[in-house]
Amino acid sequence: MEVPKDLRYTREHEWLKVEGTKGVVGITHFAQDQLGDVVFVEAPAPGTELEQENTFGVVESVKTVSDLYAPVSGKVAAVNKDLEANPELVNKEPYGKGWMIEIELSDPGQAESLLSADDYEAYIKEQQG
Amino acid sequence: MSSDAPLKTTPLFEAHRKLGGKMVPFAGWHMPIQYAGVIQEHRTVREGVGVFDVSHMGEIEVRGLEAKAFLQALLTNDMDRLDDGGILYSLMCYEDGGVVDDLLVHRFEEEHYFLCVNASNTDKDFEWADRLAEEFDVQVDNISDRTAQLAVQGPKAEPLLQKLTDVSLSDLSYYRFLQGQVGGRKALIARTGYTGEDGFELYLDADAAVPVFDALFEAGREFDLQPIGLGARDTLRMEMGYALYGQEIGASQSPLEAGLGWVIKLNKVQPFSGQESLKNQKDKGISRKLVGVRLTQRGVPRSHYKVLHDGQPVGEVTSGTFSPSLNIGVALCNVPTAMSKVGTQLDIEIRNSVGAGEVVVLPFVPSRVKK
Numbered sequence: 001m002e003v004p005k006d007l008r009y010t011r012e013h014e015w016l017k018v019e020g021t022k023g024v025v026g027i028t029h030f031a032q033d034q035l036g037d038v039v040f041v042e043a044p045a046p047g048t049e050l051e052q053e054n055t056f057g058v059v060e061s062v063k064t065v066s067d068l069y070a071p072v073s074g075k076v077a078a079v080n081k082d083l084e085a086n087p088e089l090v091n092k093e094p095y096g097k098g099w100m101i102e103i104e105l106s107d108p109g110q111a112e113s114l115l116s117a118d119d120y121e122a123y124i125k126e127q128q129g
Numbered sequence: 130m131s132s133d134a135p136l137k138t139t140p141l142f143e144a145h146r147k148l149g150g151k152m153v154p155f156a157g158w159h160m161p162i163q164y165a166g167v168i169q170e171h172r173t174v175r176e177g178v179g180v181f182d183v184s185h186m187g188e189i190e191v192r193g194l195e196a197k198a199f200l201q202a203l204l205t206n207d208m209d210r211l212d213d214g215g216i217l218y219s220l221m222c223y224e225d226g227g228v229v230d231d232l233l234v235h236r237f238e239e240e241h242y243f244l245c246v247n248a249s250n251t252d253k254d255f256e257w258a259d260r261l262a263e264e265f266d267v268q269v270d271n272i273s274d275r276t277a278q279l280a281v282q283g284p285k286a287e288p289l290l291q292k293l294t295d296v297s298l299s300d301l302s303y304y305r306f307l308q309g310q311v312g313g314r315k316a317l318i319a320r321t322g323y324t325g326e327d328g329f330e331l332y333l334d335a336d337a338a339v340p341v342f343d344a345l346f347e348a349g350r351e352f353d354l355q356p357i358g359l360g361a362r363d364t365l366r367m368e369m370g371y372a373l374y375g376q377e378i379g380a381s382q383s384p385l386e387a388g389l390g391w392v393i394k395l396n397k398v399q400p401f402s403g404q405e406s407l408k409n410q411k412d413k414g415i416s417r418k419l420v421g422v423r424l425t426q427r428g429v430p431r432s433h434y435k436v437l438h439d440g441q442p443v444g445e446v447t448s449g450t451f452s453p454s455l456n457i458g459v460a461l462c463n464v465p466t467a468m469s470k471v472g473t474q475l476d477i478e479i480r481n482s483v484g485a486g487e488v489v490v491l492p493f494v495p496s497r498v499k500k
Contacts, residue, residue, distance in 0.1 A: 036163060036166060037166050037167050037169075039429060040427050040429075060429045060451070062429075062453070065431065088168075091166070
């Protein structure tokens with residue numbers, strides 16, 4: 001399972017990439033593998049205020065449905081429109097073209113509360129049993 | 130079946146692992162849910178050919194002078210419709226009309242049959258059948274453990290399988306079977322399936338599963354044969370509107386509501402389990418019906434989601450999925466008969482939102498089984 005070192009992670013399998021005052025959010029390689037073929041992503045409209053740890057959307061795969069949790073608080077700055085026509089990008093490039101939303105961070109310090117790559121890797125090993 | 134019992138494995142367990150199959154617990158078995166991905170596997174079966182390991186399915190053999198009379202009493206369909214080499218879809222019902230299981234009856238000859246039943250119901254079915262067998266000159270055997278089953282499905286199934294057998298497959302009609310050899314192993318070759326495509330189900334001795342599976346892949350290279358998991362098996366059957374035990378049918382659901390009246394021969398001369406109750410149900414009139422609902426907007430309906438009509442709950446989804454062929458959500462729903470007409474607007478409550486849909490003709494996708 002791919003776990004890029006420069007990202008932060010949640011226990012609900014979202015990743016966060018901080019770029020200045022903004023953060024890009026998606027789901028991890030492990031998450032997409034567990035979900036199987038993603039058929040659509042329901043994301044909030046730009047401008048929506050998100051609260052850390054609250055749900056911000058839904059990802060539906062053929063097999064199952066899963067909530068998406070905001071890794072940090074802030075305002076939705078952008079949504080990945082490409083996922084409407086090509087939801088499979090979440091499976092193919094979970095850390096790249098499969099990104100979901102961009103958040104204007106209300107408290108950049110919150111990112112520190114998330115798991116590091118090493119901690120997340122240990123966490124998913126545990127999950128796999 | 131107790132939930133802490135160790136999971137059973139089919140003879141192909143290691144083969145699935147080597148093929149990258151994602152193994153999950155299913156009906157007491159370790160089974161592959163997917164290999165490359167459900168959507169790709171689904172398309173492989175619709176467009177090419179795929180092979181499923183369905184060795185978890187149960188097989189029950191029935192022999193004896195009164196085998197036919199026994200099956201007439203046990204099953205809802207009419208055994209007079211079967212000749213040697215014929216296959217019939219039937220239900221097995223409780224006295225109250227609830228369903229013990231749905232199954233396929235294969236007739237070798239008037240005094241010898243075998244039933245293919247659902248994995249999760251095999252032990253229950255066998256006990257149910259064996260109890261009734263006491264009243265007949267008949268022997269009932271559960272041969273599931275020594276029987277493996279492979280399903281070879283898709284428009285290229287016949288040319289692929291023909292490479293491995295001397296039996297003339299083009300002469301084998303839908304719902305007929307033959308005994309022959311596949312890849313040098315004894316096999317029962319049935320022209321049946323659960324996908325809506327042309328194809329075959331092969332019943333083998335358990336020790337023949339690995340060599341026949343390998344032979345299929347060897348011969349299947351030119352057809353790009355792919356292994357298919359239970360995930361795609363489910364999406365394929367849902368596009369066909371085929372019932373699944375535990376969802377569309379079950380012990381406390383009416384098979385008449387599920388649209389299975391065509392396999393319930395209420396006028397059979399010999400009485401069968403459930404006949405009285407089902408007759409009563411029919412006489413009173415069936416107030417609910419299973420329909421196909423196709424969403425008109427994105428969203429994935431799933432089992433037990435509420436079905437709404439003009440905002441009011443009127444039933445629930447028995448099975449739902451994203452249809453890989455139609456690229457939209459589809460659902461089988463139990464609704465009042467008055468709302469079952471094609472074109473009726475029925476919406477599905479999908480979590481916190483409502484997915485608009487309408488009743489469409491089943492199957493959702495045209496069947497291409499051999500006529």
